[in-house]
Amino acid sequence: MRVFRKNLIHFEFCNLQSAICIVVYLALLLVLTGYTTAWGAVGCDLNDPDRDVARLFPESTGYKTIYVSVVQKGGEPLLAKIETRLGDKFRGIYETIDVPYTIYEIFASKKKIGYIHGVNQKGQFGGIQVFLSLDLEGRIKAFYIQKMTSKYAGKLRDANFGKQFLDLTLKDFQLYDVVSGKASGKVDAIKNPAPEAEADFRAALRATKKNFILMDEFVYSTP
Amino acid sequence: MITKFQVAYKNLLRKRIRSLLTLIGIALSAWVLVSLLGFNHGYETALNKDIDNMGFQLMMMAKGCPYEAATMMLKGGTGLKYMKESVVNDVAKEPEVEKTTPILMAAVFDPNKGESGGVAGYFGIEPKSFSQMKTFLKFKQGGWFTDENAYEAVMGYEAAELEQREVGDKTLIPEKNIEFKVVGILERTGTQDDGTIFIPLRTAQKVFGRPDEITTLGIKVKKGVDSTRLENKLSKLPDVQIVSLAEVKQTIMKLISTAKVMVLSIAIIAILIAMVGVINTILMSVHERFQEIGILKTIGAMPWDIFKLIWIETLILCTIGGVLGVGLALILSRVTGMVIRYVLPYAPIGGLVLIDLKLVLITIAVVLCIGLLSGLYPAWKAGRIRPLEAIRSNIG
Numbered sequence: 352m353r354v355f356r357k358n359l360i361h362f363e364f365c366n367l368q369s370a371i372c373i374v375v376y377l378a379l380l381l382v383l384t385g386y387t388t389a390w391g392a393v394g395c396d397l398n399d400p401d402r403d404v405a406r407l408f409p410e411s412t413g414y415k416t417i418y419v420s421v422v423q424k425g426g427e428p429l430l431a432k433i434e435t436r437l438g439d440k441f442r443g444i445y446e447t448i449d450v451p452y453t454i455y456e457i458f459a460s461k462k463k464i465g466y467i468h469g470v471n472q473k474g475q476f477g478g479i480q481v482f483l484s485l486d487l488e489g490r491i492k493a494f495y496i497q498k499m500t501s502k503y504a505g506k507l508r509d510a511n512f513g514k515q516f517l518d519l520t521l522k523d524f525q526l527y528d529v530v531s532g533k534a535s536g537k538v539d540a541i542k543n544p545a546p547e548a549e550a551d552f553r554a555a556l557r558a559t560k561k562n563f564i565l566m567d568e569f570v571y572s573t574p
Numbered sequence: 575m576i577t578k579f580q581v582a583y584k585n586l587l588r589k590r591i592r593s594l595l596t597l598i599g600i601a602l603s604a605w606v607l608v609s610l611l612g613f614n615h616g617y618e619t620a621l622n623k624d625i626d627n628m629g630f631q632l633m634m635m636a637k638g639c640p641y642e643a644a645t646m647m648l649k650g651g652t653g654l655k656y657m658k659e660s661v662v663n664d665v666a667k668e669p670e671v672e673k674t675t676p677i678l679m680a681a682v683f684d685p686n687k688g689e690s691g692g693v694a695g696y697f698g699i700e701p702k703s704f705s706q707m708k709t710f711l712k713f714k715q716g717g718w719f720t721d722e723n724a725y726e727a728v729m730g731y732e733a734a735e736l737e738q739r740e741v742g743d744k745t746l747i748p749e750k751n752i753e754f755k756v757v758g759i760l761e762r763t764g765t766q767d768d769g770t771i772f773i774p775l776r777t778a779q780k781v782f783g784r785p786d787e788i789t790t791l792g793i794k795v796k797k798g799v800d801s802t803r804l805e806n807k808l809s810k811l812p813d814v815q816i817v818s819l820a821e822v823k824q825t826i827m828k829l830i831s832t833a834k835v836m837v838l839s840i841a842i843i844a845i846l847i848a849m850v851g852v853i854n855t856i857l858m859s860v861h862e863r864f865q866e867i868g869i870l871k872t873i874g875a876m877p878w879d880i881f882k883l884i885w886i887e888t889l890i891l892c893t894i895g896g897v898l899g900v901g902l903a904l905i906l907s908r909v910t911g912m913v914i915r916y917v918l919p920y921a922p923i924g925g926l927v928l929i930d931l932k933l934v935l936i937t938i939a940v941v942l943c944i945g946l947l948s949g950l951y952p953a954w955k956a957g958r959i960r961p962l963e964a965i966r967s968n969i970g
Contacts, residue, residue, distance in 0.1 A: 393735045398688045406689075445738050471738060476746035476753070478738040497688060500737065502751050504686035 394418075394451035395469035395480050398497065407467055407484045407493045408457045414467075415456040419569050422448045429568065436564045439529045439557070443473060452565060457484075465492060468566050472558035475550040476500040481558035483516075489563070489571050491516050496555065503545035507555060515541045521563040529557040578879070582886040585859060592855055597895045599851040600941060603844035604899025608929060608937040609910050610841050612903065614834060616911070616928030621826060624922040625819045627765040629707030630675070630792035631801055633817045634665065634808060656787040657814055664811060665791060670804040673794040675703035678775055680782040684748035694748055696771050698778020698788075701728075707792055711767065716741035716758035722776045728758035732768040745771070752781055833917075845940075848895075849948045856888055856952035867956055868964020877957035884956045888949025889942070896941035900934050903927075 397403040404414045421430050430448050434440050441447065455467040469482035477500025484493035494516035496508045506512065523537040532553045534541075543552040586593045636655035662676050678698035685691040701718035705711055719726040727745055729737070734756070739745055743756045754773060762768055779785050793808075795801045805816045860867070867880055903910075911926040 393732070403689065443738070443740055445735055473738040473743075476744050478736055499686050500684075500746050500748065501686070502746065508686060 393445070393471070394453055395471045395482075395497075396453045397455070397467070397469065397482065400455065403482075403495075403497075404455060404457060404467060407482070407495060408465060410459050410464065411457045412460055413458045415458070417454050417456060418451050419454060420449055420451050421565075424569060433561075433564055433568060437529060437557075437561055445471065446473070452569065454566070454569065463487070466566065466570060468562055469497065470558050470562045470565065472554045472561070474499060474501060474554045475548065476502075479551065479554055479558060481555055481562060483559065483562050483566075485566060489520050489566065491519050493517075494559075499551065501545075501548050501551050503548040503551070506545040507548065507551060509544065512544050516559065519559075521560075521567055524556075524560040524563055527556060527560055529553075529560055532556075578883050578886055582883055583890055585863070586887055586890060589859070589862075592858070593891065596851050596855040596891055597898065599848045600892055600895025600945065601899035601902060603841070603848035604896045604937055604941050605902045605906075606837075606841045606844045607940065608900050608903040608933060609907070609927060610834075610837050611933050611937065612907060612927040612929040613837070613910070613914060615930075615933065616926045617830065617914075617922070618827065619928055620922040620926060621823055624765065625823050627708070627710065627763065627767075628792070628819060629704075629709075630673075630794045631819055632793040632795065632805060632808075633819065634661065634791040634793060634811075634814050635789060635817065637813055637815050656784060656789055657791075659786045659788050661811065661814060662788075662791060665793060665808060668804060668807065670796055670799040670801075671793055672796040673703060673706055675707050675792045676700060676775060676788040677704075677790045677792065678778045678782070678784060678787065679789045680778060680784075682747060682749040686748065694771075696747065696773055696778060696782075698775040698782075699772050700775050701772075704772075704792075707794055708767070710763060712761040714759045714761045716756070718758060719774045720757065722774050723780075724757075724774055725752065725754045725777060726757045726774065727754040728760065728772040729756060730760050730768040730770045730772075731762040733771050734759045747781065750781055845944060849944055852888060852891060852945055852948040853952060855891070856884060856949055857955070859887065860884060860952050860956045864959065864964050864967060867959050868961045868967075871959065871961040872965065880959070881953045881957040884953035885946065885949050888945050888953070892942050892945030893938070895945075896938040899941070900929075900937055904929055 400414065400416070404411055408414075421433065425432075427448070430441065450471075452468065452470070456463055457465045457467060465484060465486045467482060467484050469480055472479045472481060477498075479499045480497040482493075482495040482497055483491055484495070486492055494513035496504075496513075499508060501507065519537055526536065527534050527538045534556075538556065541556070543549065545552065634657075636657040659676060662674055665671055666674050676699075679695065680698065681693045681695045683691055684694045687694070700722070705718065714731065716728070718728060729739055729745075734740070737745060739756045739759065741756055741759060745754050745756055746752070747754065760767065773781075775788075779787065793804075795804060801818065801820075805818055808814070808816050870880065871877075907925075907927040907929055914926050
């Protein structure tokens with residue numbers, strides 16, 4: 352019994368010493384590895400979420416912000432799936448697998464009523480930020496170009512252009528060819544108010560289709 | 575054979591809640607102390623980096639509020655007024671001057687940036703003199719302009735990322751609706767240059783209607799030269815003012831010293847409270863073990879052994895509390911930095927709370943010293959217990 356107690360004390364003592372050592376080593380490890388700035392790709396956020404959510408979703412009373420990325424949600428296989436659905440590869444040095452996407456979950460009291468999500472798209476003279484307000488069935492309730500660099504940006508950011516997107520869904524964009532610009536059905540009915548800015552018009556449509564696909568993969572398809 | 579260390583930690587485990595609460599008190603004071611010291615170190619380091627990355631020690635600009643102009647420049651803003659480009663020759667003639675670089679800063683309103691529009695800023699520069707000042711600038715893609723009158727742009731990393739630009743793409747100056755070709759994208763530097771769009775100085779003067787004018791002249795002083803003397807000499811030039819970046823740094827540091835003093839006071843109070851907590855915990859522990867200590871002395875323990883026993887309890891509490899506090903500070907350093915950035919009027923780019931190994935060791939050493947000091951009285955009191963009195967008493 353004495354031997355057992357001696358061993359128990361020895362065991363407890365070693366455990367405490369080990370515990371103290373682990374705590375000290377962890378602290379040192381944290382210091383030595385340090386915090387490095389995470390220089391990831393740039394995402395697409397609303398400039399003023401409080402103001403913009405109220406404007407894009409008038410019936411909302413609040414929102415929650417969540418961040419997702421393709422690398423986090425499914426990695427290369429998911430990227431390949433998205434590119435197949437989009438009909439185009441993710442291009443350039445900014446449209447990458449690690450881009451963070453901000454999804455605003457919109458609530459009326461405690462009930463979720465929809466989402467707002469934006470994507471960056473390369474335009475002719477600068478980046479285009481396209482936001483969609485979607486209901487729980489994935490229908491567009493509002494279309495908003497937050498930023499665009501173009502001589503004709505005013506026409507493409509006009510409310511009348513955005514109205515053409517209302518009630519459209521991913522299904523309407525499935526046959527839209529983002530590479531050739533060939534459209535059919537409701538997408539073909541969308542008129543370009545600035546024919547001189549055809550490249551930016553098509554960029555806005557590509558951004559809309561990409562937005563839909565990402566939301567379908569991140570939100571609507573998940574159980 | 576059972577050691578004093580084992581006896582000490584078992585005693586602490588007897589009253590777990592009390593020991594835990596004391597640990598939390600020590601951890602919180604260590605957290606405040608290391609965060610404060612980390613902020614002192616981090617802010618000054620980040621500010622020095624911001625200022626060193628300007629590439630020059632003195633800035634000349636048209637007369638106005640110097641510090642507002644300087645801090646606007648540090649934050650990537652525009653200058654307030656213009657001066658003649660001929661001043662560059664006047665300054666370059668001075669024997670103390672090693673290099674100069676003229677800059678024309680301009681801004682245009684972009685109505686298509688966000689809901690209510692935004693400002694787009696541009697720097698007109700001479701790439702040869704500018705890159706000699708800022709030797710850390712490296713290209714991710716492409717290079718500098720091909721001609722001083724070219725409609726070409728070099729973009730900082732973040733500016734290019736926001737505009738989704740690569741070399742060969744076009745960009746547009748809003749309001750003017752003038753197209754530029756992107757010929758270079760810089761590597762990320764962690765400075766204001768990341769958000770800047772550079773165009774040739776001559777082109778900028780033409781586009782923004784400022785022929786032969788600049789907003790700022792960056793001046794690099796020769797090594798070993800007294801920059802104050804040069805500053806005084808250049809101040810005599812008409813309609814210009816000289817801003818020394820060392821003075822800007824001192825002014826900014828003075829502004830935040832009030833905040834530092836306040837936080838230091840809070841840290842001292844937190845440490846004192848933790849000290850009192852340690853004294854209280856150990857004293858109560860000694861009081862509860864009055865008879866036990868008496869028995870230990872009757873079987874041969876010397877006063878010094880009892881003293882060491884009690885002191886080891888303090889050591890254990892302070893070590894664990896100190897390490898926990900440091901760990902908490904490390905985990906929350908980013909959050910602490912965000913809060914500071916929100917509160918302070920000027921915060922340089924980069925981490926504001928910098929906690930390194932030296933700081934960790936200093937904090938743990940301070941916590942240990944204070945803890946050991948706190949444990950002196952209870953340990954001494956325990957050492958003085960008379961065995962027979964202790965055994966006879968009803969205490970413990």
